[in-house]
Amino acid sequence: MPAHPSLHPRVLELRSSVFAVLAEKMARLGGRVLPLHIGDTCRLPPAAALCSSAPITEPAGLYQYGHPFGLPALLEALAAKLRRRNGLDWARPEHVQVSCGATHALFCATQALFGPGDEVLVLAPYWPLITGILQCTGARPVQVPFYQALLDRPDLDPLRLVEPYLTERTVALYINTPNNPDGCVLGRTTLEALAHLCCSRSLWALSDEAYEDYLYDGREHLSLASLPGMAERTLSVYTFSKSHALSGLRVGYVVCGREPMNTLRRIANHSVYNTPVLSQRAALAALEQGEAWLAQTHKQYQAAADLVRTRLKGRFHPAQGGAYVFYDTTAVAPDVWSFIDRALEAGVSLAPGEAFGRDFAGFVRICFTAVELPELAEAIDRLNAVL
Ligand SMILES: Cc1ncc(COP(=O)(O)O)c(C=O)c1O
Numbered sequence: 001m002p003a004h005p006s007l008h009p010r011v012l013e014l015r016s017s018v019f020a021v022l023a024e025k026m027a028r029l030g031g032r033v034l035p036l037h038i039g040d041t042c043r044l045p046p047a048a049a050l051c052s053s054a055p056i057t058e059p060a061g062l063y064q065y066g067h068p069f070g071l072p073a074l075l076e077a078l079a080a081k082l083r084r085r086n087g088l089d090w091a092r093p094e095h096v097q098v099s100c101g102a103t104h105a106l107f108c109a110t111q112a113l114f115g116p117g118d119e120v121l122v123l124a125p126y127w128p129l130i131t132g133i134l135q136c137t138g139a140r141p142v143q144v145p146f147y148q149a150l151l152d153r154p155d156l157d158p159l160r161l162v163e164p165y166l167t168e169r170t171v172a173l174y175i176n177t178p179n180n181p182d183g184c185v186l187g188r189t190t191l192e193a194l195a196h197l198c199c200s201r202s203l204w205a206l207s208d209e210a211y212e213d214y215l216y217d218g219r220e221h222l223s224l225a226s227l228p229g230m231a232e233r234t235l236s237v238y239t240f241s242k243s244h245a246l247s248g249l250r251v252g253y254v255v256c257g258r259e260p261m262n263t264l265r266r267i268a269n270h271s272v273y274n275t276p277v278l279s280q281r282a283a284l285a286a287l288e289q290g291e292a293w294l295a296q297t298h299k300q301y302q303a304a305a306d307l308v309r310t311r312l313k314g315r316f317h318p319a320q321g322g323a324y325v326f327y328d329t330t331a332v333a334p335d336v337w338s339f340i341d342r343a344l345e346a347g348v349s350l351a352p353g354e355a356f357g358r359d360f361a362g363f364v365r366i367c368f369t370a371v372e373l374p375e376l377a378e379a380i381d382r383l384n385a386v387l
Contacts, residue, residue, distance in 0.1 A: 070098025178321025
């Protein structure tokens with residue numbers, strides 16, 4: 001007789017993190033490893049957003065439950081930002097839900113929209129957690145090789161890449177621009193084509209805009225929900241993890257029309273109740289007082305992207321935005337793990353491409369925002385030496 005009932009097969013299908021394998025290898029090696037495998041930043045958040053700053057630690061209200069939708073002042077500030085910066089002129093506090101990071105925002109959005117039998121097209125390569133988040137709903141993530149093809153041939157018709165994967169069960173499209181892991185930025189023509197597809201096939205769009213603040217070489221971010229016909233069918237997610245280097249505090253948000261928002265809010269309410277008040281206060285301070293910091297950070301990330309483009313040898317597309325390049329190891333190593341091991345022995349950790357989609361086992365992701373510029377230069381030299 002089993003000791004307990006069986007575990008749910010849906011959960012057993014979730015992948016364990018490949019980063020655990022990497023962490024073990026790093027621990028075995030010891031020594032100083034430059035961590036380019038993680039998707040984080042070496043920057044400290046704006047001074048006003050540090051947890052030690054007085055307005056954030058003001059005890060009144062800090063230790064009680066907060067409003068489940070988000071602090072009213074933060075919701076107001078976010079709605080204003082979405083109108084001003086993202087072109088969502090309809091955005092009001094009632095269209096915004098504060099979440100525990102973009103991960104939780106996407107969890108709530110997908111729980112609100114999908115269920116068993118649904119298929120969601122995931123443009124690939126993709127941020128690794130999105131497929132598991134979709135699987136938690138019972139929906140099937142369908143991988144659509146997309147960004148690398150567009151980087152190789154910017155004149156390609158994006159719909160030619162997507163249409164072969166559409167079925168009667170397709171209910172939504174997950175889009176990430178700037179893209180993690182390959183730094184691809186989708187321009188107006190591509191987004192308009194995807195918007196047209198969503199409208200004509202009556203699909204939802206999940207627009208992951210985690211890296212909206214970091215586009216390079218004069219490119220500008222465009223929000224899918226600002227395009228005609230998209231306001232009512234797009235759920236757009238953002239995060240202070242990336243915008244303001246606050247990943248440890250877990251604050252993100254989602255904006256959408258009233259109908260999906262009503263359902264989504266119930267999921268948020270039943271999953272975490274509220275995002276910690278301290279974290280929301282820090283996010284608000286970052287939003288209100290972080291403009292100069294954002295400009296400095298943008299400058300630093302642009303310099304890091306330039307350094308990778310000009311100094312790293314081998315095959316990769318320079319980052320158009322975000323924090324990464326996706327490096328093709330097939331010409332320099334018999335298999336990706338032997339390349340990762342060589343890099344580790346040289347003191348640089350990289351993320352294996354298999355985490356980012358079925359077709360990318362020969363790639364590694366290199367994060368260029370995780371260390372300061374001199375260390376990045378050192379990491380690139382170490383990588384060049386093992387190529
Ligand atoms: C594209 C993308 N979306 C969402 C997230 C989740 O961010 P968080 O949950 O830290 O806000 C990440 C984190 O790396 C990401 O790269």
